[in-house]
Amino acid sequence: MEALRVRAQYTKVGDLRFISHLDLTRVMERAVKRAQLPIAYSEGFHPMPKIAYGPALALGIISRVELVDFFFAAPVLPTEVQSRLNRVLPVECRIVRAAAVPIDQPALTTLIDRASYLVRADLQLVPAAKALPAQIGDILERESIVVEREKKGRTRRVEIRPHLLGLRAWVDGPVAYLEFTLRVGSEGATNPREVLGLFNLDLTTPGLLVERTELATESEVELF
Amino acid sequence: MQPDRIRSILRDEILPTVSKPARYLGNELNSVHKEWSAEMVKVALAFPDVYEVGMSHLGLKILYHLLNQEDDVLAERVYAPWPDMEEALQRRGVPLFSLESSRPLKDFDLIGFTLQYELSFTTILNMLDLAGLAVFAADRQEDDPLVISGGPCAFNPEPLAPFIDLFVIGEAEEILPRLVAEYRRLRASAELSKAELLRALAELPGVYVPALYEPVYDADGKLSRWEVRDQAPFPIKKQVIKDLDQAFFPTRFIVPYLETVHDRAMVEVFRGCARGCRFCQAGMIYRPVRERSVENLVELAQAIVLATGYDELSLVSLSTGDYTGLTRLVEELLPKLKERGIALSLPSLRIDTFAVELAEQIQSIRKTGLTFAPEAGTARLRDVINKNVTEEDLLRTTEAAFRAGWHTVKLYFMLGLPTETDEDLAGIYLLAKKVADLGESVRREIGGGKRVTVTVSVSSFVPKAHTPFQWFAQDTRDELRRKQRYLESLFKKSRGLALKYHDVDVSFIEAVLARADRRVAGAIYEAWRRGAKLEGWSEFFCVTRWEEAFAACGLDPAFYANRPRRYTELLPWEIIDSGVSKEFLAREADKALAGSKTVDCRADCEDCGVCPGLKVANRLRYRDSGLFGG
Incomplete structure (x- = not known):
């Protein structure tokens, strides 16, 4: 039985960008165990701690705005959840905010429907990124943007234009910036890789640092 | 190359492009990062396979924490890079480095390879080469690190003898701290050449310095004798821990980010196995049986799960069902683990009806x-x-x-x-x-x-x-x-x-290497030169490479694999x-041919020679369990 739901905002920065979302979930579960927090468990043969995450962050991307819900079997103060977890989590993964939320609120993956990203391109390593401000005009004007998506060896063509909610680019000294907001969630969506692909860039391009800067919901629910 | 430079090339250029970059981070929970200084003895613990395999190995974890316990010793880890990483390192001119401090392996005093299976031998050569070291010991420089090796395959060290400066034979907890201390003393006391240093270290029990022994062969290719140099000790006697309860066992285990092969907390309930299966090397070379006490195990288990946050604890040994305290241990441990949501598992359970009942009880299998x-x-x-x-x-x-x-x-x-x-x-x-x-x-x-x-x-x-x-x-x-x-x-x-x-070809090459003499080292070198590495992975094993390698050395692999001695x-x-003793092994071979059984040595001594020879004894904790000699 869960008595309390605590939402936490956490960072995944530095070297932790090189661990997958699945690896991160293990880091979190083990931290909860080591902090000896009264986490609730699922029923069944192999009880699992009840921890529910927001949309997964792709390997290689950093973030300071990730969200997770912990379900506890006994009352515990959100501030205590934060301080006890921060004592055992790696420094690159810090709980920066924690608050109780209604137990019956929809899941984070249902709530969150948009995500914003900021790409920093080191012009010494990616000189082509100088052209980003010129390129975005062309992309924003297009009514349709079709990308190829591979799944189980099959290639599908997918329309992503409606999911691209904002796009901005500028150059500041030795760095070019690209900022965009995407629709995320179950019904059709796109991801940062596909957007970068429009500029012939990839998450693996040396000299790029991609950060998720916001997770938001259009619904009336307050995330915090 | 400086560690800062290696680190920045890794973060900015290499890790974003390789598969599973978490293999190469080195900052996992409970990893030990020590300040480098001249007084430290620096040991790189190397596992000749990729991270997920190496990080599953209990022995190396014990040694890592055992060595790092000492203030003036530091131990860091290194695993074989996956081919994409190897290629990236070579492209950027980055030598193989340790995970914790990103130091090139050349900066260490000792590089220790664990020898768990024969097909990892070519990976050792590859790792030495990636570190910028000559693969043959004789070609390495005076100030290069000493390359040492131990583990089950060190019980026939000969095929690796030309590559390794020194082998440790037996349980490294017993030998390695002494070896490191002696290394420090010798390094400080005099200007010794590497050869003199090795000669002095060869006096330590359980240390085999192959350069001091020259095998001599008959006209028909069989070994006829050894030329022992400089009155070096002969033979080299295996070293063992007498009482496991007194032995070091870590509690702050490193917790990997990646899912490894055995991704769980482990406590070793006993060492050795006395069942005497005649094909089994572990059953012979890890004798005698030494059990930990239930109290010790419960204490260790609790400390480990608290320090790691693992959700599963394994009771490990060669045959956990044989532990005389098993029922007691499970009864004590189970409620303590359950209240924290931790499962108990018994991977090496010799399955009998008792085990089925136990498995039902702990609901973990x-x-x-x-x-x-x-x-x-x-x-x-x-x-x-x-x-x-x-x-x-x-x-x-x-x-x-x-x-x-x-x-x-x-x-x-x-x-x-x-x-x-x-x-x-x-x-x-x-x-x-x-x-x-x-x-x-x-x-x-x-x-x-x-x-x-x-x-x-x-x-x-x-x-x-x-x-x-x-x-x-x-x-x-x-x-x-x-x-x-x-x-x-x-x-x-x-x-x-x-x-x-x-795969029959894999078993054949294993059989050659398992009973090889020193000449086979040439074939290992030739196979590696032809690209052999990570051969425990079927996609990288190629028997033609080995056949060419044997031919290039003028060796007949059948001489080693298919010839009765x-x-x-x-x-x-x-x-x-x-x-x-050889007499015991021969007696057992004769009994095998006669189809006659030998009882478990905990029930009746069959005089294998271990206990008097090593001045040890089977150490069973709970004889009243009715399991043996009740």
């Missing part, structure tokens, strides 16, 4: 798979190999398991055991069929449930050094393939039975004294 290892298909052949499992045992246990809800059973067998005939192979099929039929009748009786499947996994027998079967020939590859085809023809007819077997022949690994 998923009911999807249950594993038994009868090893041979007939009672006669099981007597030959001294695997004391009867068909009645197996059927009674599987029946209990089926009734308890299991529906998938895996049976492990070996092909090509000494004296094996086609009748024994048919026995594998008949036994599997009986288990499957039994499963079906239980299913009908209890009314439904999933159809029972029995998977039979057949490996090819590899004769190992220091075992009673060390004198026997491995079947030729043609014969092993014929036997596999014969088995296939039997299994084809049957529903609910699946047959799997191992006489008891009088001097064997390359006799330079190592495992404590188990």
Whole structure:
């Protein structure tokens, strides 16, 4: 039985960008165990701690705005959840905010429907990124943007234009910036890789640092 | 290359582009990062396989924390890079580095490779090369690190002798701290050359410096004697811990980000195994049996789960069901773990009806798979190999398991055991069929449930050094393939039975390396030069490379794999004294041929020589458990 739901905002920065979302979930579960927090468990043969995450962050991307819900079997103060977890989590993964939320609120993956990203391109390593401000005009004007998506060896063509909610680019000294907001969630969506692909860039391009800067919901629910 | 430079190239250029970059981070929970200084003795602990395999290995974890306990010693880890990483490192001119401090391996005083399986040998050469070190010890510089090695394959060190400066024989907890202390003393006390340093270290018990021994061969290619230089000790005696409760065992284990092969907390309940299966090297070289006390294990287990946050704890040993304190331990541990949501698992449980009850009690073994290892298909052949499992045992246990809800059973067998005939192979099929039929009748009786499947996994027998079967020939590859085809023809007819077997070429190369002499080092070098590495991964194993390598060295691999030896022949690994006497092994080989069994040595001493030879004894904690000699 869960008595309390605590939402936490956490960072995944530095070297932790090189661990997958699945690896991160293990880091979190083990931290909860080591902090000896009264986490609730699922029923069944192999009880699992009840921890529910927001949309997964792709390997290689950093973030300071990730969200997770912990379900506890006994009352515990959100501030205590934060301080006890921060004592055992790696420094690159810090709980920066924690608050109780209604137990019956929809899941984070249902709530969150948009995500914003900021790409920093080191012009010494990616000189082509100088052209980003010129390129975005062309992309924003297009009514349709079709990308190829591979799944189980099959290639599908997918329309992503409606999911691209904002796009901005500028150059500041030795760095070019690209900022965009995407629709995320179950019904059709796109991801940062596909957007970068429009500029012939990839998450693996040396000299790029991609950060998720916001997770938001259009619904009336307050995330915090 | 400076560590800061390596780190920045990694973060900015390499890690974003390689698969599983978390393998190379080095900042996992509980990893030890020490300040580098001149006084420190710096040890790189190397596992010649990729991170997920190496990080699953308990022995190296023990050594890592044992060495790091000392203020003036630091130990860091290094694993084999996956080929994409290797290529990236070479492209950027980055030498192989340690995970914790990103230091090139060349900056260390000692590089220690653990030898867990023969097919990792070429990876050792590859890692030395990636570190910018000469692969042959004789070609390395005076100020290069000492390359040391230990582990089960060090019980026949000869095929690696030209590459390694020094082997440690036996349990490294016993030897390594002494070796490091002596290294520090010698380094500080005088201007010794590397050769002089090695000569001095060779005086330590359990240390084998191969350069001090020159094998001499007969005209027919057999070993005739050793030329021992400089009155070096001969033979080298295995070192063991006498009391495991007094031995170091870590609690702050490193917790990997990646899912590793064995991704759980572990406590070692005992070391050694006294069952005396005649094919089993571990059962011979890890003697005697030394158990930890329940109190010690409970304390360790609790500290480990608290320090790691793991959700599963494994009780590990060669055969956990043989631990005299098992019932007591499970009773004490289970409630303590349950309240924290931690599962208990017993991976090396010799499956009997007791084990099925235990498994039910702890509910930790998923009911999807249950594993038994009868090893041979007939009672006669099981007597030959001294695997004391009867068909009645197996059927009674599987029946209990089926009734308890299991529906998938895996049976492990070996092909090509000494004296094996086609009748024994048919026995594998008949036994599997009986288990499957039994499963079906239980299913009908209890009314439904999933159809029972029995998977039979057949490996090819590899004769190992220091075992009673060390004198026997491995079947030729043609014969092993014929036997596999014969088995296939039997299994084809049957529903609910699946047959799997191992690559014959792999077993053949293992057999060559397991009983190789020093000349085979040339073939290992030639195979590596032709691209051999990470050969434990089937996609990287290539037998043609080995065949070319043997030909290039003028060696006949069959001489090592397929040739029966006489008891009088001097064997390359006799330079190592495992404590188990040659007389005992020969007696066991004779008994094997006569089909006569030997009892577990905890019940009756068969005079293998270990206890008097190493001044140790079996250490059973709970003789009142009724398991042995009650």
